[in-house]
Amino acid sequence: MSLRAASIKNTSSDDEKAHPESGRGVVEPYYPDVEDPLEENEVFKKTHDGVDFRTVGWPRASVIFLKVIFATGVLSIPTAMYSLGAVGGALSVIGWGALNTYTAMVQGNFRNAHPGCHSIADMAAVLGGTVLRELVGALFLIAYILCAGSGILGVSIGLNALSTHAACTVWWSLIATVVIAATASVRKFHQIGWLTWAGFTSIFIAVFIVVVAVTTLDRPAAAPQTGDYELGYYVIAHPTFIAGITASATIFVSSAGTSAFLPVISEMRNPRDYNKALFVCMAIVNAAYLSFSLIVYKWCGQWVASPSLGSAGPTIKKVSYGIGLIGLIVSACLYLHVAAKYLFVRILRNSPHLQKNTAVHWITWLSCTCGLASISFILAEAIPIFNYLLALTGSICFAPLAIALPGFLWLYDHGSYRKGHLGQKLIYYAHCFLPLLGLFLCVGGTYGTVQLIINAYADKEIGSAFSCADNSGST
DSSP states (O other): OOHHHHHHHHHSOTTTOOOGGGOSOOOSOSSOSSOOGGGTTOSSOOOSSSOOOOOBOHHHHHHHHHHHHHHHHHHHHHHHHHHHHHHHHHHHHHHHHHHHHHHHHHHHHHHHHSTTOOSHHHHHHHHHHHHHHHHHHHHHHHHHHHHHHHHHHHHHHHHHHHHTSOSOHHHHHHHHHHHHHHHHTOOOTGGGHHHHHHHHHHHHHHHHHHHHHHTTOSSOTTSOSSSOOOOOOOSSOOOOHHHHHHHHHHHHHTTOGGGGHHHHHTTBSSGGGHHHHHHHHHHHHHHHHHHHHHHHHHHHGGGOOSSGGGTTOHHHHHHHHHHHHHHHHHHHHHHHHHHHHHHHHHHHTTSGGGGSOOHHHHHHHHHHHHHHHHHHHHHHHHSOOHHHHHHHHIIIIIHIIIIIHHHHHHHHHTGGGGGSOHHHHHHHHHHHHHHHHHHHHHHHHHHHHHHHHHHHHHTTSSOOTTOOSOSSSOO
C-alpha cells in the first residue's frame, strides 16, 4: 500500500466510511473479497444489491444507544429519589447502572458468539427453542411498545406545557403518535443517526437548564409560595415496600433498555465493536443520571415534577420543553423503530423481500411501524402517569429481559466454570443469582406499581382514560 493510500485509510472516520463506489477516498474495501466466516450467519448481509443495512460505525452506535435510554430516565429518577432518599437513590442509580452495563455486555458477547441472532428473542431460542423465543419476543415487543407509549405521553405533556393546554390532551397525543410513527418509519438506524445527535443534545440541554434553574429558586416552584412548607428532602428515607420497590423499578428501567442495542449490532459494519459503543454510552448516561437527579432532588424534594422538566416553574418549563421536545420525539421514535424492526425481521427473515425494495418489503415495514404506534397510543392514554408507565415497563418486561435472561445466557456459554477452579465456581454461582434477582423485581415491582396505579385512580390523581384534562400542570 502506498503512503498516500495508508494516509487516506488512517484518517478516515469510522462512522463515515462509505460504499467504495461513492468516491470518498476510502481505500479499504467496504465489501472484502475474502468472506469473513463470522459474517456467514449475520441477518443482514453486506450487499451491493438491494438495501444495505450494514452501515453503522461504533461512534454512531454509541449515540443511538445514548438516545435509546437517556431521555426517559433523566426525567423520572428525581421523583424516585424522594422515596429512597439521597443516599438510597444514589446507590440505586450506581448499582442498577453498573448491573445494566454488565448484563448489556453479556448480551452483546453472546450475540457476537452466535451471530445468527438479531434480537434478544433469537438469543432465547438458542437457550430454550421456539417456546422461549416466542415468550421473550412477546416481552420485547410489549416493553418497547410501552416505552414508545411513555414517549408519546412525554411529547403530549410537552405540547400541553408549550401551548398552556390549548387543545384536548388526546389530540396532542394523536399528533405526537403521527410524528413519531413517521420518523420511526425510516428503515435504517444509520439514516436516523443525525436525529439521535439532535435528540440527545436537545434533551441534555433541556435538563441542564432545569438543573441550573432549580438552584436559583428560594423554594420549589410547586411548593406553597408563602408560609412554612415541608421540602421533603431526606438523606436516608424509610419507604414502604410498595413505594420503595416502585422507585427502585423506575431507576432500574432508566438504564435497562439494553436489549434495544442488539438489533443495532446487526446493522453495524463491525459487530465486534459493540463493547466500545456500550461503554461510552453507559459512562455518560450514569454520570448524568447521578449528578442531575441528586441536584434536582436536593432543591425540589417532594415537589419535583413528573417528568422533571416542569420542576423550575412555568417559564422554565416552557423553555425546557421547547428545547427538549425533539429529544422526546426521537426517544419514542427509537423505541418504536426497535419494536417494528424486530417484527419486520421476524416476518421477512430468510425472504428475498428483507433487503429488496419490493411492495411486500414496504407494506410489511410500514404496517409494523403504524400498527405498533397505534397500540402505543392506546396504552399511553390508558396509563397517563409517566413514572407509573415506566415502572410497570421495568417490572414486567425489563426485569426478565435485562437481568434474568442475561444470567442464563452467561451460564449457557460458560457452563465449564461450574467445574473449574474456585474463582470460576464463585463467578458461576454469582451469575446464578441474576435470574432470582430478575424474578424478584418482576413480581415485586409489578405488584407495587399496580397498587400505586390503583391508589392513584382512587385518589383522583389519574383522570379517566382518553381524558382531555391537562397532563402538564399548566392550568
